[in-house]
Amino acid sequence: DESGWMPALAFGLRDFAGTGLLTSEYVVATKTLTDSLRVTGGMGWGRTGSYNGFTNPLCAISDKFEVRPANDYGQGGVPSWNQYFRGDAALFAGVEYKLNPKTTMIVEYSSDAYTSEVANGSFDHESPLNFGLVWEPKDNYQFGLYSLYGSDLGLSFTAILNPASPGMPGGYDPSPVPVAVRSADA
Numbered sequence: 001d002e003s004g005w006m007p008a009l010a011f012g013l014r015d016f017a018g019t020g021l022l023t024s025e026y027v028v029a030t031k032t033l034t035d036s037l038r039v040t041g042g043m044g045w046g047r048t049g050s051y052n053g054f055t056n057p058l059c060a061i062s063d064k065f066e067v068r069p070a071n072d073y074g075q076g077g078v079p080s081w082n083q084y085f086r087g088d089a090a091l092f093a094g095v096e097y098k099l100n101p102k103t104t105m106i107v108e109y110s111s112d113a114y115t116s117e118v119a120n121g122s123f124d125h126e127s128p129l130n131f132g133l134v135w136e137p138k139d140n141y142q143f144g145l146y147s148l149y150g151s152d153l154g155l156s157f158t159a160i161l162n163p164a165s166p167g168m169p170g171g172y173d174p175s176p177v178p179v180a181v182r183s184a185d186a
């Protein structure tokens with residue numbers, strides 16, 4: 001958790017037991033600098049280490065971190081233990097700036113080269129920079145406008161549901177009186 005001068009820290013495994021197509025690992029830190037400004041930075045391996053990568057710093061511990069073994073992209077469901085945190089690494093970063101209490105501007109530098117999507121023609125990856133604008137008129141929904149990969153535009157709508165705080169009042173009222181049993185001749 002974030003506190004004082006320390007950022008929030010996390011590490012993660014993505015698609016760790018899937019087909020391997022999206023497999024990546026990362027370490028990331030996020031720090032809120034002011035009420036309006038939050039920054040994030042991290043290092044990724046695998047898919048998140050595929051754009052502007054460099055020699056894995058974990059090679060200082062062991063040479064086994066230098067090369068990421070090839071993946072056969074099988075059916076999934078089997079962890080690829082021999083791949084985690086191996087091969088080239090790359091840096092990623094993001095900045096969120098609140099323009100006002102309901103509107104946030106986002107800038108991201110992505111370390112994902114989208115190699116397979118570019119190869120199969122799904123989209124063009126012209127830039128590692130992504131931009132977004134998020135408007136949250138109420139606490140439980142938001143709208144977004146995004147510029148992605150330097151080639152695409154996106155729109156989003158997000159509904160935020162929290163079972164601990166229902167969006168509609170109610171649910172805590174006493175139950176109604178039970179139906180009385182009728183007599184046999186009724």
